[in-house]
Amino acid sequence: MAITPIRASSITPINLELLKQPGMAGSPATATGNEMGASFGKAVSGAIEHLGSMQSSADGLAQRAATGDLQSVQDYMVASTDAQLTTQLTVAVRNKAVEAFQEIMRMQV
């Protein structure tokens, strides 16, 4: 059973800039908002890219372990633990971002 890794290109990062577009009147905060949005989006997409590469390296090692090619057991266990931790971190970051988004949406205009 092959496990396909997450590809970074299919996930678009949450950008605070998009929230400002539909008719919001806050212009003085736009400049810092854009910067914040861009760096946060970059951080999230960077984390997802790193997650993709970690998962693919763990997949490669898993395949070598299954075919009997793997010389050291700890290589695979360390890579899979790293991939698992990175997945949990990415999911936590995404949950926090969605929570923040929902808080903003709940604001009464």
Place this chain on the structure above:
Amino acid sequence: MAGPFESLGTPASAMSTFKTWIDALADNVANAYTVRSTSESAFQERFIIARSRGTGASADGGVEVSGVAYGDANGRLVYEPNHPLADANGMVRYPDMDLTDQMTQLMVAQRAYQMNVGAFERARDAFQTALTIGR
């Protein structure tokens, strides 16, 4: 191993090094009774040369195997005239190593490997508790 969990690479490097040490010691123990004729060199004891890598403060700390060394090539000359490899004087070469020493080092290498697995698991558990903040 770049990324937020880079510090897990330190115990991982130690696990690789101790596994190589266990391999070398197993090779020594397996060849403890390998006899050679006096015209060749004896089975040489294998040693691992380990070197610390990076500084402990950065995440690239740990240990790595920087080379191998070989023991005495002369071995022990033993008088066995009935051995097919014996020379004119009836001498053959046995490897020059102490088996109790090898077994003791094997136990040390095994415990060192387990210690580093423990260090890895503690670090991983610490990261996991950090990930539960604010959940």
